[in-house]
Amino acid sequence: MKRLISCLLLLAASIAAAAETPPKPKLVVVIVADQFRQDYLTRFRDDYKAGLDRLLRNGAVFTHAYHEHFPTVTAIGHSAILTGAFPSVSGIVGNDWYDRETGKQVTSVSDLQVSPVGGGEVGASPHRLLVNTVGDEMKLATAGKARVIGMSMKDRAAILPAGHLADAAYWYDGSTGRFVTSSYYRADLPDWVKDFNSKAAGQYKGMEWLGRKMPESQKVFSALLGSPFGNDLLEAFAEQAIRNEKLGQGPATDLLSISFSSNDYVGHQFGPDSPQVRDISIRTDQVIGKLFQFLDAEIGMQNVLVIFTGDHGVAPMPDGQAGKRIPGGRMPTGIIQTNVQNELTRRYGEGNWILSPSEHSLYLNRGLIQKKNLALAEVEQAAKEAVSAIPHVFRAYTGEQLTNKASWQDLVGRRVLNGHNLSRGADVYVLLDPYWMFGAAGTTHGSAFNYDAHVPVVFMGAGVRPGKYDQNVATVDIAPTLATLLEVDPPSGSAGRALTEGLVPR
DSSP states (O other), X not given: OHHHHHHHHHHHHHHHHHHHSOXXXXXXXXXXXXXXXXXXXXXXXXXXXXXXXXXXXXXEEEEEEEOOSSSOOHHHHHHHHHHOOOHHHHOOOSSEEXXXXXXXXXXXXXXXXXXXXXXXXSOBOSTTOOSOOHHHHHHHHTTTOSOEEEEESSHHHHHHHHOTTOSEEEEEETTTTEEEEETTTOSSOOHHHHHHHHHHTTTTTTOEETTEEOOSSTTHHHHHHTSTHHHHHHHHHHHHHHHHTTTTOSSSOEXXXXXXXXXXXXXXXXXXXXXXXXXXXXXXXXXXXXXXXXHHHHTOGGGEEEEEEESOOOOOOGGGTGGGTOOOEEOOTTHHHHHHHHHHHHHHOSSOOBOOOOSSEEOBOHHHHHHTTOOHHHHHHHHHHHHHTSTTEEEEEEHHHHHTTOOOOSHHHHHHHHTOOTTXXXXXXXXXXXXXXXXXXXXXXXXXXXXXXXXXXXXXXXXXOOEEEEEEEEGGGHHHHHHHHHTOOOOTTOOOOOOGGGBOOO
């Protein structure tokens, strides 16, 4: 009798535990707002009435989430989110970099082995990404049954989060006003994409945004990117993808990665303290709300797991900092390269000492260094000394120092170390003083400081424990947390941890 009672109690406990285990979502939607700082959630909170409001009320909101790498740019941010890997492991060390093997500047997704499909001039793929993504792990765990699609106005923002095994990635070709892909994914655009392109082309001509009228000419396609209408177009495209690809309606959990790029174009031009950035942030709330309404009707939001984040932040406009008694300014164009070239020529003789165009990541001419029988570490150090003598250079790091993992124990040093890939990394990294930047106009991002690194991280859906979590977390924690919720392996290069404090105990 006692044994029977014990068995019944054990059975009841098992049933109760099973009842508490949240069901797996039918669809995961990863939303990235390009150049969306964490403080946009608080500064404009009262203006949010739709999607962001829903996330903030019903989600696990991690208020101190940071990109722990340098530089803080689009390609690296997007690759980190669903790989959980730093550039030191993922191989994505920038939007573009100097490729020592080919002797050319390459982008993070350019691929001469594939062809553009639907428009564009150069093929693109994830072939430079050295690790896999959560989407890839979902495909492996389900024998390919999971559907994975990435989309954005930018190719790198569509391709890198989706991973190697994605069913598709689509991005916007500003020269034609069409969503395109490459032969890496398929030989031709699906009929629904063709139909969308034919109907959507030019629909924003003549529309106004904050007193600025969209052009009537072909230039409307490029102007679209720098207005909220770019986000509207992408959201409409996402609805068609969900419906036509039947995302969330298959035998396994599917994943859609969608990156809203227009925030970045607006932010670069007007700066984070502008009315334009406030307006597009409010409109981002509205466009995400529209997507949620569609998902609610199509799949049911109870079946959707949402992740919201940003790929990087942005610095204030340096031209307005002086009046606020905050330091900041612009470095003269070419000063870094000129000073290093001149100093290396003075020390070691004539030659083209720098092969890359970047001011913050210098790739030295290793062939010339070898020809002159010089040690790379010595020349790197000479370049560092030349850079460090320039006013408003905060620090310079050499590849030799980072390769030997010299003791960089502070915040900035750790982020630079995380960003250095042994084979693809630069020989000298140049960091400017806080609020100083390269570029003659607008504002930018890329530094190791928190205004460029602090971004939102919000999870919402089944298995998530809503609330506000104020401890420091990293964007590389997103991937292992999602893997935990889906019960798949973390991606191959994942360096983060599962944010179990924001999850329902299992």
